[in-house]
Amino acid sequence: MHLKQHKRIIFRADGNARIGLGHLTRSLALATMLQEDFTCVFATQEPNPDFLTTLEKAGISVIQLPATLNYEQEAKELVKLVQPFDIIVLDGYVFGTKYQQILKSKENKIVCLDDIHAFPFLADALINQAGGVTPNHYQADINTQFFLGPAYALLRPPFLEAATQTRQISAIKNILLNMGGADPDNQTMHLLQAALINLKEINIQVVVGSAYRYYKQLLEYARQNSNITVYQSLDAEAMCELMQNCDAAILPPSSVAYEWCSVSGLLLVHQIADNQKDLAAFLTQNGLAFPLNQLNQILLHPDQNEIIAQQIKQQRQYFDGKSKLRLKRIFSDLTLGDFLQLRPAEENDMQQLFEWANDPAVRQHSFNPAPIPLEIHQRWFHHKLTDPDCLILIATFENVPAGMIRFDIKENQATISYLLDKNFRGKGFGAWVLTAGVVQLQQLQPDIARVIGHVQQSNIASVVSFQKAGFTKTNIIPPVEPHSLVFAKELN
Template structure:
């Protein structure tokens, strides 16, 4: 096995900001560690937090306290440009991202607030109900949104099945719970006269343990306090409890993935998207509605949980990071006269002809005349994509100067399809065109409606899709991408 690509996770956790960022990044790292070298960079990690990450199998590097712009500059100087960086926090704004990309690293942002412009290669938000239009992104920044990309630890990737549950309530308001919402939940349950057994879970950063236990004794509640449960113990407890009260955060994702009756209490502004989505789709219910008595509503909720949490997020996320890793090893160069035969073979490949508006085979003399004109034409730019020195694809732009528009066409060698190279050659090609021709404001692609792989590439790269139209007698879609747009 060759040297593994490093993935560097930048996130923090503590009594004020909670532990969710670190927990979900550990979950992602666990999905990736078989193929990548995963490491964590954290400011002021407590001993418990340090131990949590190391127990999950990852080394921790402590970062010094400084302003975040200085941190990004200092960190960028230590990078060699081949790492994949993952940022998860509210201080990693546009400027921070720009500074880290100076070495050419691939950059992933895990985000749940969409509060600033993103220049990262990828944005992941596992909240549902959002679209790319909710974000301010660079034209080629890819967004992976929704529960299909749920950041879940291994113990929460298999549903509960038909295991019988106790008539008990799990109360887990996060690892820090700085405002002691745990006690507020118990008070609400007490005032509603709910006398069910409660299992109260707190984390290592919870600072109100004494007050909580005093409250439980005073009101003689049937409540057991459990602190700092490991992953397996937390999953076992979730499988045990028929009900749960949680914030709309990582812990709620974990409970829903195991299928149960969930009630939500929002405790932070960044949870509003998840709260709105979970309650809107009836995956969970507002805490004030505890308990839902309508059987049909509960049945529909269980079906929704099965629909949105399918346990397949690890394979999707691993595929994404494999593609990023491949992109790190790709280079793009201008086409030369020596590439004529290679371009000819690719152009005549059966699948390429099938998806072309003109499906007739190209004759050698026809190709030679076309090729010799294109490599010198000022209104055309052609590039070859190489993987470790081997040609694997091509991309061409035909420029309309009056419209400041470039029509795009690309293809990938048949031996290298299915590896995300269509997306890669398109991203790299457009970036090269932007650098060479900053006057180009729009990219246009014409795609036959049977060419699903290309449609997926352009849609993933934020091209806007037209309604179906007929071009040269073929049903097609036109895709447009605006360049150099800024918020």
């Protein structure tokens, strides 16, 4: 089985002293992960010279867009540059529904990186690395697949490697302080003169970006305080090395906090932007970080080492260094729609469905694991094929039968049953079949308001497929068995 790869990914992101460099940083992290399989190109307005240098070193070309606040017009110009089979990644709060609609006019795949769920999305895939977020937080197209949480952390290569290493900290001797690449409100200086002013016995390693406007003031302050060292515009390798030489960090709840969690150590977060609220809550509520106001309490705590050890343990549970593999899978799976099709089941599909249904792996995850006799299957299949309240679709890959999805309809609700041929499992087909199947159902039965699926808790592959396809676990509908799960997707 061979999948023709999309040739190019265009990353649309901006960064400057006003909005910070976060969008560029995380888009670059993603591009670095995907370079092995795709040609990556950045489209950006007024790129920072240091960022251009970084892209040049990475072998990534740039489309420099004219500076404008008329983003709908920009989208009309950008779409002229898009080639067939290009994938477009949008990372920014100005790329709203209309912008996406214009880009989708050429039927290219769109991926959105998001963290504030502020407007309806038309993307084929939506990535939000913040924890505690579900598809219910979003208004999105029925085709949109969701990839949510730190399992999809957008980490640069040194941090992916660091996440696989063990670490122990016996004392707090060095604290890293970074408030993002731009820090427009100079929180760096505020914290040095407030929360950290009395920590004369601890070395403070301060990192700022190229867009930081208060650099001279910071250097002067550091000259007056021998325990402060200042760094500017560190690349990923240098930043990771500095983190590994620090025992604690004071960071905004943003991508840099995830990078610290991959290195691991005592983390204290200080929110500096509205879009960091969700991530701050996730980090603190799951034991990955403490609020900054607990710094002195931790430094004076008699069980400080145990507190840090527990936090490192939590960080290791969420950051395993495998997010690159998961993110690469998202983009390779986007090609599936070019090769997979759904068609209505026919009488001559009876034997194929019989063989699929009796596959040992299928029976293992069925609510009734007993083998199905051929005679019973024949009667069942004929009944379902002629039942106006049942829709059976066959998934084919390059005309080869790959799986089946069935909808049993009762009033305005449809219950899903699906399966895949053994040769097509573990390749991302499940989420595609669910997504494409629901789209066809809605086209044929527009009055359907909800689609549900019952899944064995042990069937991890199906659980993941339902989640990617935008379904969420629900307790409103009773499960088939005590240890089974119910997933639902609202359509209207």
